[in-house]
Amino acid sequence: MRDVFDITIIGAGPAGLYSAFYSGLRGLKTKILDAQQVLGGKLNVYMEKMVWDVGGQPPLPAAQLIEQLVKQAKTFHPTIHLSTKVTRIERLEDETFCLHTDSGEKHYSKTIVMALGSGILKPQKLAIEGADRYEVSNLHYVVKSLRQFEGRHVVISGGGNAAIDWANELAPLAASVTVVYRKEAFTGAHEAQIEQLLNSGVKCLFNTTICKLIADAEGQAIDRVEVKDELTGDKSELTVDEVIINHGYEIDADLLQNSSFDFELDEYSRVIGSDASETSVPGIFAAGDILIHSSKVNLIAGCFHDAANAVNRAKLYIEPTAEKVAMVSSHNEIFKEKNKELLYS
Missing domain, CATH: 3.50.50.60 (FAD/NAD(P)-binding domain)
Known part of the structure; x- marks a missing residue:
């Protein structure tokens, strides 16, 4: 029997990790798939770089930001598969998606959030022989x-x-x-x-x-x-x-360019979407560097906004009568017990 998730997130950088947290907050059964061996995406390239532009955070090394993002992403216990490269997506007759991987595995999901960043971390090498x-x-x-x-x-x-x-x-x-x-x-x-x-x-x-x-x-x-x-x-x-x-990174855009879906892409193989993180394919949403739209903010803080929008749209895609956004944390019942644990531990 197929194990079908509500939402599958492709990519585990800041956009993907925050998508996982927010998806759990919205009560969705969540899975993360990432081609790398570690969580954190491109932040792993700059482990000692100081990150200044995340709201409410004093300057902190990228390694520490990864640690905090991962801890937050795991709040609602998503399923995580690393070293798992998605090579093809197909829509099945029952409208669920099947995500095919390079190892031959298949993952099934009602919706997808693409948080691919600006490509798999494969730096462009110096073009000098030897x-x-x-x-x-x-x-x-x-x-x-x-x-x-x-x-x-x-x-x-x-x-x-x-x-x-x-x-x-x-x-x-x-x-x-x-x-x-x-x-x-x-x-x-x-x-x-x-x-x-x-x-x-x-x-x-x-x-x-x-x-x-x-x-x-x-x-x-x-x-x-x-x-x-x-x-x-x-x-x-x-x-x-x-x-x-540092001559940039090779963007593995095969998943998008060779897809049977009609994704609208710009010259840099980024997905052209809406301000609400929708793509041109119903049921597939995007967040972070892979997404471009008219209100785009190219900061880590901006990818969190993309992620929340993507998950909210995914929630409505699955449950059209659901609330458009999650309740704020100060009034959200889901945090009541967790708050007690934090306050009295």
């Missing part, structure tokens, strides 16, 4: 610990939020930080972060790319990088201890 052999030494695509770069000469290639965040965080720790960026100015990050970087003493090389990695005497690590000025063609070398690459 670069992969340095990944075990000093070529990095993720910064898991800032302290490993303390007192080191660091070159960062990239100009998006992550690259600029890392440069700002490393500026007071590293012996030197140089940012190499292929465009003439930073355009892919928040203004305050860019301003901080430009006033931090970090050297920024615009219209510049890394064109060659030069090994040390043992051939085990990168000793120098050759960079090219894309306007003049001039090349020069930078002596380095560590190289960090």
